[in-house]
Amino acid sequence: MTAKNLHIKIDEMKTNSGLIKNLELSIGKVVNENYNEPMGPTPMPSVTTLRDWDLTLLNKYKPFYMPDCDLCCLCTFGKCDLTAGKRGACGLDIAAQSSRIVALACSIGAACHSAHSRHLVHHLIEKYGRRYPLDVGGLNIKVEAPITRLVTGIKPETLGDLDDVLAYVEEQITQILAAAHTGQEANALDFESKAFHVGMCDHIGMEVGDIAQISVFNYPKADPEAPLVKLGIGSVDRTKPVIMCIGHNVVPSVGIIDYAKEQKVDESLEIVGLCCTAHDMTRYYTRGRIVGPISWELRFIRAGLADVVVLDEQCIRTDVADEAAKVNAPVIAASEKNCVGFKNRTNDPTDAIVDDLVSGKVLGVLILDPDKVGEVAVRVAMKVAPMRKRKNVLPTVEEVIAAAKTCTQCKQCQRNCPQDYAVPAALKDAAAGDLSKLTDLYEYCIGCGRCEQACPQKIVIHSLIVKAGEKAMYCEDNLCRSGRGAVSDVEIRSVGGPIVLGEIPGIVALVGCSNYPKGGKDVYDIAREFASRRYIVALSGCSAMAAGSYRNSEGKTIYEEFPGGFEAGGVLNVGSCVANSHIAGAAIKVANIFAKRNLRGNYEEIADYIHNRLGAVGLAWGAYSQKAAAIGAGFWRLGVPVIVGPHGSKYRRMLLGRKDVPENWNVIDARTGETVNVGPSPEHLFNVAETKEECIVQIAKLVIRPNDTWKGRAGKLSHYIDLHKRYMGVMPDDIHLYIRTPADIPITMKDEIQKILEEHNWKETTIPDPTLLPRMVRKMKE
Amino acid sequence: MSCEPWQCAEIASTKKANPIPKPEVAVAMIQRAAHPIIIAGSNLTERYMEGRPAIDFIIELAKTSKVPVVATAHMVGEFVKRGYQPAAFMNAMEIGQRVADPSWMGLDRKGHPDLVILVGMPYYMQALILSGLKHFAPTLKTMTLDNMFHVHASWSFPNASLDEWANNLKVMTLKFGGN
Numbered sequence: 001m002t003a004k005n006l007h008i009k010i011d012e013m014k015t016n017s018g019l020i021k022n023l024e025l026s027i028g029k030v031v032n033e034n035y036n037e038p039m040g041p042t043p044m045p046s047v048t049t050l051r052d053w054d055l056t057l058l059n060k061y062k063p064f065y066m067p068d069c070d071l072c073c074l075c076t077f078g079k080c081d082l083t084a085g086k087r088g089a090c091g092l093d094i095a096a097q098s099s100r101i102v103a104l105a106c107s108i109g110a111a112c113h114s115a116h117s118r119h120l121v122h123h124l125i126e127k128y129g130r131r132y133p134l135d136v137g138g139l140n141i142k143v144e145a146p147i148t149r150l151v152t153g154i155k156p157e158t159l160g161d162l163d164d165v166l167a168y169v170e171e172q173i174t175q176i177l178a179a180a181h182t183g184q185e186a187n188a189l190d191f192e193s194k195a196f197h198v199g200m201c202d203h204i205g206m207e208v209g210d211i212a213q214i215s216v217f218n219y220p221k222a223d224p225e226a227p228l229v230k231l232g233i234g235s236v237d238r239t240k241p242v243i244m245c246i247g248h249n250v251v252p253s254v255g256i257i258d259y260a261k262e263q264k265v266d267e268s269l270e271i272v273g274l275c276c277t278a279h280d281m282t283r284y285y286t287r288g289r290i291v292g293p294i295s296w297e298l299r300f301i302r303a304g305l306a307d308v309v310v311l312d313e314q315c316i317r318t319d320v321a322d323e324a325a326k327v328n329a330p331v332i333a334a335s336e337k338n339c340v341g342f343k344n345r346t347n348d349p350t351d352a353i354v355d356d357l358v359s360g361k362v363l364g365v366l367i368l369d370p371d372k373v374g375e376v377a378v379r380v381a382m383k384v385a386p387m388r389k390r391k392n393v394l395p396t397v398e399e400v401i402a403a404a405k406t407c408t409q410c411k412q413c414q415r416n417c418p419q420d421y422a423v424p425a426a427l428k429d430a431a432a433g434d435l436s437k438l439t440d441l442y443e444y445c446i447g448c449g450r451c452e453q454a455c456p457q458k459i460v461i462h463s464l465i466v467k468a469g470e471k472a473m474y475c476e477d478n479l480c481r482s483g484r485g486a487v488s489d490v491e492i493r494s495v496g497g498p499i500v501l502g503e504i505p506g507i508v509a510l511v512g513c514s515n516y517p518k519g520g521k522d523v524y525d526i527a528r529e530f531a532s533r534r535y536i537v538a539l540s541g542c543s544a545m546a547a548g549s550y551r552n553s554e555g556k557t558i559y560e561e562f563p564g565g566f567e568a569g570g571v572l573n574v575g576s577c578v579a580n581s582h583i584a585g586a587a588i589k590v591a592n593i594f595a596k597r598n599l600r601g602n603y604e605e606i607a608d609y610i611h612n613r614l615g616a617v618g619l620a621w622g623a624y625s626q627k628a629a630a631i632g633a634g635f636w637r638l639g640v641p642v643i644v645g646p647h648g649s650k651y652r653r654m655l656l657g658r659k660d661v662p663e664n665w666n667v668i669d670a671r672t673g674e675t676v677n678v679g680p681s682p683e684h685l686f687n688v689a690e691t692k693e694e695c696i697v698q699i700a701k702l703v704i705r706p707n708d709t710w711k712g713r714a715g716k717l718s719h720y721i722d723l724h725k726r727y728m729g730v731m732p733d734d735i736h737l738y739i740r741t742p743a744d745i746p747i748t749m750k751d752e753i754q755k756i757l758e759e760h761n762w763k764e765t766t767i768p769d770p771t772l773l774p775r776m777v778r779k780m781k782e
Numbered sequence: 783m784s785c786e787p788w789q790c791a792e793i794a795s796t797k798k799a800n801p802i803p804k805p806e807v808a809v810a811m812i813q814r815a816a817h818p819i820i821i822a823g824s825n826l827t828e829r830y831m832e833g834r835p836a837i838d839f840i841i842e843l844a845k846t847s848k849v850p851v852v853a854t855a856h857m858v859g860e861f862v863k864r865g866y867q868p869a870a871f872m873n874a875m876e877i878g879q880r881v882a883d884p885s886w887m888g889l890d891r892k893g894h895p896d897l898v899i900l901v902g903m904p905y906y907m908q909a910l911i912l913s914g915l916k917h918f919a920p921t922l923k924t925m926t927l928d929n930m931f932h933v934h935a936s937w938s939f940p941n942a943s944l945d946e947w948a949n950n951l952k953v954m955t956l957k958f959g960g961n
Contacts, residue, residue, distance in 0.1 A: 064879040066914035069794035081796045084920035094917050415790050420905055454790065517904065649907045654875045660886075688875050690903065691824045693856035698873070729859015733871070 035155040040602030043153030054193035061655040061685035065098040075182040099191035106195045109630025110202035117209030130160025134215045137222035140488035146588040153601035172201045199633020207581035219283035222488040224565035229282040231290045232476030241385035242270045247312035250280035252334035255374030257285045276576030293514035293542035295447035299466045304392025307385040330357040331364030342366040358383045404430035416454035435468040442469020444519040480548035481559040483575020487586040491566040496594025502712015506703030507536045509583045510543040512620030512628040520546030522692040534568040544573040611639025612770040615703035618642040641702045655685035669768035673777040676768040678706035679737040693727035706770035710743035718746035736760040788930030799938040805953040815897035823903030824855035831948035839951040841866040846960030878911040882919045901927040
């Protein structure tokens with residue numbers, strides 16, 4: 001890093017003049033001479049430093065706004081009706097309001113990841129000291145924090161170094177939030193630029209968190225052969241006490257695992273996780289179990305499988321405590337961000353807390369000391385499990401049928417189901433004794449419980465669905481590769497060339513949440529389709545779980561079928577939400593390590609490189625959260641296209657290219673300064689795919705880049721055409737836009753494509769050294 | 783037949799659709815339009831009426847009304863498989879963006895659509911596209927043909943049963959001169 005605090009900590013020192021204990025001394029900052037890379041033009045960019053780059057992208061990919069609401073109700077001037085051109089009391093119009101909501105959503109997401117990382121860094125510094133060295137991959141990784149280096153110009157070496165990085169991120173998030181106040185930013189595109197900015201900061205926040213926890217908790221370090229860990233409800237040994245940890249911040253889980261190990265009871269317990277805590281828990285402790293995403297919370301608790309529920313932060317159902325109370329499972333809230341209304345017992349004697357939870361005197365407690373969480377959770381689980389005897393609230397089959405008979409077919413359940421599932425039809429059949437439609441719903445249901453909230457008959461519909469799917473639920477016994485963390489420099493060197501030249505057709509990153517339109521199988525199918533075609537498939541978070549939840553015809557999960565390396569045909573799970581940073585980091589490292597572009601504080605050039613050369617696409621098929629929005633925004637600023645599933649339309653704004661407007665697709669040839677039309681590559685920056693089939697075709701198209709060699713382009717087009725024919729049933733109608741020279745034509749399709757080119761009066765063009773930045777031109781045209 | 787949004791939470795609308803009281807009214811509106819288009823979504827093969835997928839009903843309507851169809855998602859293959867060639871196939875957001883652009887001259891380059899008819903997308907997604915058009919193409923008229931009331935459209939059929947939906951589409955086809 002450029003500067004850091006000089007920090008001296010002395011636990012105990014005997015001198016001639018006396019005994020010194022617990023001395024800590026901080027003195028200003030000293031310059032770190034270890035980072036010799038020259039500083040680029042934009043270290044620590046402020047809100048507007050990269051605005052021109054953003055506007056370049058936003059001119060190419062114009063926002064298409066779809067307001068979810070006609071109103072603005074953020075201040076007391078309102079509610080203001082902004083319909084169709086009306087302005088609110090503050091003067092804002094619906095376009096700016098829509099982009100303001102996008103910026104706010106991204107800010108919430110960025111704040112969430114960064115606050116998570118801040119907690120991790122504080123906790124780890126307190127426990128291990130500021131000088132604890134960062135190590136994310138030993139000798140295999142020289143560029144340990146590519147996003148941080150790129151944006152801030154800092155090369156973090158110790159936990160303490162991460163403090164300065166986070167301070168930058170936190171300031172930027174505050175600035176963006178301030179811009180969203182009434183009477184501040186007025187322009188829609190400027191709000192978009194701010195969303196990009198906070199998305200970029202989100203990526204730093206994620207990177208900080210993950211490199212800190214990888215380093216200290218000794219997670220797999222860029223290991224393609226990270227262990228396979230158990231995944232699914234069926235993998236949990238129900239004869240043992242079960243501690244269920246929900247959320248994203250692994251620190252309390254580590255407390256539980258460490259205590260259980262110390263007491264030598266870890267093998268007598270099941271410690272399971274839901275959501276990203278599960279990923280990080282199993283990166284630390286391979287005996288841990290990944291239950292599933294947020295959708296699995298209700299089914300796991302109602303089935304009585306949790307003896308103790310431990311909540312950390314993010315993506316936790318806010319009614320978990322109520323649900324747990326129904327099955328006599330005590331709850332421990334372990335994060336300041338989610339106190340659940342429980343009394344803070346952090347400073348109380350452990351015995352008293354345990355007694356209160358075991359006796360049922362209190363339903364839950366707030367404990368902000370992770371070590372204490374560990375002891376309480378383990379002791380309570382051991383005592384409560386024999387008393388609870390797997391108490392659950394699932395109905396018997398007879399009760400399912402009886403409840404279904406009370407259904408009046410009012411359809412309120414269906415009308416409140418986010419997926420519009422035909423619940424009334426399933427209940428009608430169930431009333432007649434046929435549960436098969438309810439069983440089918442188990443596979444697709446996202447477990448939100450809105451059906452129950454809407455039912456005037458108070459039928460516990462979700463429980464009926466879980467009961468009908470119980471057999472399938474206990475068969476969920478699969479494998480997920482433990483989050484491997486970063487992509488090593490060695491891997492980047494091996495595949496950088498083939499990716500940039502287009503010979504590896506692309507990198508597909510399946511990330512994000514579980515709001516799937518039709519179950520998680522789509523994620524598996526998409527991942528497998530592209531891995532089979534030797535794309536690099538990177539996964540994280542809930543998508544990594546979904547992908548591991550199915551098996552091929554030989555009974556292998558996707559992580560057993562494909563290698564875990566960053567290589568053609570590799571399927572790699574980078575880890576939890578915060579590990580998404582390694583996917584962006586890999587793209588940045590291609591520009592740095594393979595193409596030798598300077599990284600330090602050199603954002604525009606690297607983003608320009610990635611946008612024009614690196615065939616990467618992000619897919620958040622079940623994106624629901626503000627964090628997913630922030631992750632997407634970070635990729636947008638890097639120029640990486642992002643696709644979301646149909647529910648992603650609720651982010652209310654797409655960034656779409658117009659392939660019917662040729663002038664939108666001009667780039668500058670850095671060799672000559674000439675303008676070259678490269679066609680719609682990539683066509684969009686942010687778009688929805690309505691169905692899995694469309695999604696697969698979109699991915700194949702969105703990996704196309706102006707810089708593809710003819711060989712690479714021919715390969716990419718070959719996949720695009722093949723997938724289009726298979727999933728859309730016809731030849732693509734835009735293939736002529738992607739052929740630059742006859743050599744681009746896939747050899748096996750020559751006659752067919754030649755005919756199309758003739759119909760479109762196609763003309764050959766050149767393959768440029770593409771850039772959107774005039775300053776990158778090496779020799780201007782005379 | 784209720785005129786509340788089919789998905790109950792989709793209520794945040796100050797400018798609400800006019801309900802289409804009977805299919806003949808929808809036919810009259812389509813006949814009055816100079817450049818109508820139908821945008822047909824992925825649920826058309828998921829939803830069945832009278833034992834047939836909804837796409838069959840829309841093909842019959844499109845054939846008799848001669849309103850060009852834009853197939854979204856992967857629906858083009860489904861149309862072609864049934865012997866009907868849509869005028870275009872396009873991502874739902876892309877066609878939404880184009881019809882919101884007043885300078886877009888339509889699929890045939892003969893004029894910007896003056897009536898956009900949506901049918902068969904996931905409800906929430908169709909609602910959002912309609913909202914985008916309501917706000918950013920305020921002079922454009924939009925209509926939905928589903929059996930689910932869409933509050934952001936200019937005109938929408940009310941919530942209705944599958945039988946009523948089938949009947950609406952069959953009457954429309956008949957009025958356009960079909961069987």
